Amino acid sequence: MTAIAVTGTGITPFGKRDESLKTLLLQACREALLEAERPRVDALFIGNFIGGPLANQEILGAMIAGELGLGPIPTMKTEGACASGGIAFRQAYQLVKAGEYDCVLVAGGEKMTNHPTETVITAVNYAMDNESSESFSGLTFPGFFGVLANRYMHEYGATKKHLALVAHKNRMYALNNPISQFKKPASIEEIMNARPITEPLGLFDCSPISDGAAAVVIQRTNSGGVEVLASGQSSGTPLMQEVPDMLRMNATYTSAQQAYAEAGFGPKELDVVELHDCFSMTEIIAIEELGLFEHGHGFEAVEQGQTKHGGTIPVNTSGGLLSKGHPIGATGVAQIVQIVQQLQGRACNQVDGAKIGLSQNLGGTGAYSTVHIFKKAGV
């Protein structure tokens, strides 16, 4: 029986890289194509957010297809802020499922470190509604998630230490990931006492500025690979003033519910999860919205070690955005690379016997979310 499966993965080191966006994408794509044993590729989709202003380059689709010698295939870039990579993968999955294509190469990449921080922040803020009073009054992404963290702490009794426990877990995982941006251990104390960014978020609570790329081959196949079981995608308001409940991230919840419905099972079946920890606080909200833990109890699960090896469900074994790094367009694809490698039994921070995995990719302050569910071959 044929299945829709990921048959190849590729990823570059994340962090401050000398290579251009084009070179990073080519490196990840070549690795994925070789691993998939050079399939005939019918289409190429690339997740990227701000290639124009930061890398002086759009038309990544045609350029990369040409350089790889894939022929005159259909190709495009998809953009949904930090969910650009997850969206690219979803398009590929839907069109392979539909029989439009047999094999699609999906890549994601961003080049961000070659500019002053102000330039990067200006470009990243394209992901806010820039005609809104929130943008005019200076709300930023750390600002939004800082407000969310304050509200969460006020409402449920969580503390800065719970945020630090998330950052610490992901940092410890990152130490074992050869491609991660941060390879230096950090103690809970160091994390809690780090330079404040937006109270209560400190330096370690915020994902960094990164370069990097990732790629996967998704195809209809009857031999091997990691099966793709389901895809969900949802959207939400980019405005804080329109969020009905600051402690809910509706796009994450809805996209997960869609994916569980398509897979035919819920979060209890999951063995490993990669989710969008753009801030430590975002991870706590996401484990609740994905149904891994109850609303208002995510921070307790973190404290009990339930999101680590030996706990209920290991989360962000790659090191996450916080410590693996967050080259924006690459992130959604890189999450899938980690889940696929987990289900193949060859990941960094391998979860023994992992059979079912989930990846969740967020864009903006909840403007986009994609969720994908994967199954180990032959299970």
Place this chain on the structure above:
Amino acid sequence: MTAIAVTGTGITPFGKRDESLKTLLLQACREALLEAERPRVDALFIGNFIGGPLANQEILGAMIAGELGLGPIPTMKTEGACASGGIAFRQAYQLVKAGEYDCVLVAGGEKMTNHPTETVITAVNYAMDNESSESFSGLTFPGFFGVLANRYMHEYGATKKHLALVAHKNRMYALNNPISQFKKPASIEEIMNARPITEPLGLFDCSPISDGAAAVVIQRTNSGGVEVLASGQSSGTPLMQEVPDMLRMNATYTSAQQAYAEAGFGPKELDVVELHDCFSMTEIIAIEELGLFEHGHGFEAVEQGQTKHGGTIPVNTSGGLLSKGHPIGATGVAQIVQIVQQLQGRACNQVDGAKIGLSQNLGGTGAYSTVHIFKKAGV
């Protein structure tokens, strides 16, 4: 029997507009939704090229879905330079055909006139391969198409007058299009004597810098609308040095062949065409690549008036990019608006009895091309 059809169209005036990119997109979307009698929309895809650097705005998908009150639907932006709009429509068509969605709102837009020309050119040049020697040595889009025009004239005996005839035809059509950027007639002499941009291309041979947006509703329906019969998409090298034959635009040819194969007929069945006349020369190449006229004979067809009313096939009855305007992300969707209105018998420059129409949208110097074929209801 159900068909996949365009059931609503919307378009803003093109040109120098006071409205923001968001407002323009909302205006086009609202018009299309009202015309389609407010269907339940399952997804929103937006074609846009350089919203970040020129309009300070990405995440157009979530923002527009939110403002329109469409709920937490899946949404994204697609980018393929000037073919961004055609690509957005293709994704929608494929996913409605696959049964993933019943109804998709497709929009395209760009805001370009609120910057100095140098800023716009820098952003537009994101559509070149900017690590190439061609980019470093200063090749631009007018440069590329100027070389192509010189080669065409040398090879086939065409003259500047043939280019002027294309520009003149499209200008005359634009006079009757209420949304077109240019409403002032121009004579052949005026066009031929205009300020040179890149020899042999003068001011009227080049599409302008424009603001504007367009939208269509595509859905599975058993009542009315203009049926979508076929979609083709192809890509090509963005580098002049890798083009095997300067007088061929392979992406245009291949995407057209795909669409003809899906439709089950060739160019002889077409009654009206909108194609990508970013330069007057590009229209002559495109009528050849689409199979409307033989290679090397397009300029003669233009001279004989074969691409006007009364000729073999009226081309760019909207005024085309040259005179209707070219707000980049909007263009591919605006072409579809014109073809749909032609097949509904209510277009500007209506072609009597038009039953079958085609739209072709190019990105870069042949890096992307999409072709779509449409059929009048009940034919």
